[in-house]
Amino acid sequence: MDVINQLPSPEALLEELHRVVSKPIRLMVVCGTHNRAILRYGIREELPDFIELVAGPGCSVCVMPTGHVDAFVKVARQPDVITATCEDLLKVRGSKESLADVLNEGVHRVEIISSPRQALELAYVEEDKIVVYPAVGFEATAPSIAETILEAAQNGVGNFCVIPSIRLLPPTIDALLLDPQLSIQGLLCSDHINTISDTEAYADLARKHSLSCCIAGFEKAEILQGILSMVKQIHRGESMVDASGAMVYSMEETARARRVVEEVFFPTETAWRGLGSIAESGFVIRDELALYDATKRFNVRFAEGTDQCMCHCNEIISGRALPPDCPAFGMACTLQNPVGPCMISNEGICAAYFKYKLESSRFSRLDV
Ligand code: SF4
Structure with a gap:
């Protein structure tokens, strides 16, 4: 994997943006990490008034529906289970409770980890327990989760399993863009989408919805370069994907990641918090690897139902509010x-x- 392009300074990119933009432009910043970087760098304040940035659904914890959190909590309360989860997920409530509630009761173990690999390592150590990993993330996380499941299977590790809750962004962005009120003209996407959903999925979205798209890194100059690229495309009336500022994955890396993911998962309809159920926007684990699917092992289903959050997160992650x-x-x-x-x-x-x-x-x- 290589990084390409020597970029101009942020000051030069801002100066050019102010010079070229000549009409109102509304862009969706899909990824949570980009949204955070834009606020950290104060980019909103420095952009021309014509450019409006709204958020997208690219925060995996923010889009986790209550039915999935309820499943995490239910499995966490099974005898001899250790739940190994990322910290961000801990406080997200289901219909009644969160994993933090389970942790605070002190009866069942909930461990904070930062990768699926660490969950598997815990399973190697805790041989008389079942380590369950709630797999929350977007398509970019799928290869490492799939690799961990395959490693467990190859090594005959029977006390490790995963609650598959991975989400695929392109089908959901596609569904959001069908709303004409949204008037999105460009998508700023993060460069770690490349391995699985790759630029082809975003090229399809650009063509279908007549918008520009740019895949960019998280430095200030990379984000500004991405915005500038989209503004120029929009002024020229183009609908394409500019991936020139993105990480470049080799054909072998991409092919290998895809192979591993396809060996373990297949796409299915899944629910998104505040956005409803969307076809082919999630993954399930193949039957051959059912031992590593905690929903099958513990006979737990993802309940459908309303997300009882009094907040406006659904409007924010769909670009309708800030x-x-x-x-x-x-x-x-x-x-x-x-x-x-x-x-x-x-x-x-x-x-x-x-x-x-x-x-x-x-x-x-x-x-x-
Ligand atoms: S209640 Fe409002 S401020 Fe809080 S998370 Fe929800 S949308 Fe954001």
């Missing part, structure tokens, strides 16, 4: 007392708005 539009933002909902997943998750845009806009303005007022 955190300050939510009446609870900074009042009933803060980083210290988060109400919805967009404030709970580190990748959530409400958390980033609170940290980089609200808190910093409060501190600067105190400094005066």
Whole structure:
């Protein structure tokens, strides 16, 4: 994997953006990490007024529906189970409870880990327990989860399994873009999408919805270059994917990642918090590997139902609102007392708005 392109400075890119933009342009920033970086660098304030940035569904914890969290909690309460989860997921509530509630009861073990590999390592050590990994993430996480399952199968590790809750972004973005009110003209996508959903899926979206698309890294210059590329495309009336600023994966890397994922998973309809059920937007584990599927092993289903969050996360992750539009933002909902997943998750845009806009303005007022 290589990084290409020597970019101009952020100042030069901003100067060019101010020079070239000549009409209102609405862009969706799909990925939570991009949204956070944009707030950290203060990019919104530096852009021309004509450019509006809205958020997309690219925060995997923010889109986790209550039925899936309920399944995580139910499995976590099974005898001899250790749940190995990322920290971000801990406080997200299902219909009644979260994994943090299970942890705080002190009866069942919930361990914080940062990769599926660590969950498998825990299974090697805790031979008389069953280690369950709630696999939450987008398509970019699928290869490492699939590799971990295959390693467990090859080594005959029977005390490890996964709750498959991976989501695929392109079908969901496609569904969102069908709403003409949204008026999105461009998609800023993160460069770690490349291995699985690759540029072809985004090229299809660009053609179908007549929009520009850019795959970019997370540095300030990379983000600005991506925005500039989309603005130029829109002015020229083009609908394509510019991946020139992205990480480049070799054909072998991409083919290998795809092979591993296809060996373990196949696509299925799945629910997204606040967005409903979307065809082919999730993965299930193949029957041959049923031992590693915790939903089959513990006979747990993902219940359908309304996501009982009083917050406006669904509008925010679908580009219809920004955190300050939510009446609870900074009042009933803060980083210290988060109400919805967009404030709970580190990748959530409400958390980033609170940290980089609200808190910093409060501190600067105190400094005066
Ligand atoms: S500020 Fe809180 S309540 Fe409002 S949308 Fe964001 S997470 Fe939900």
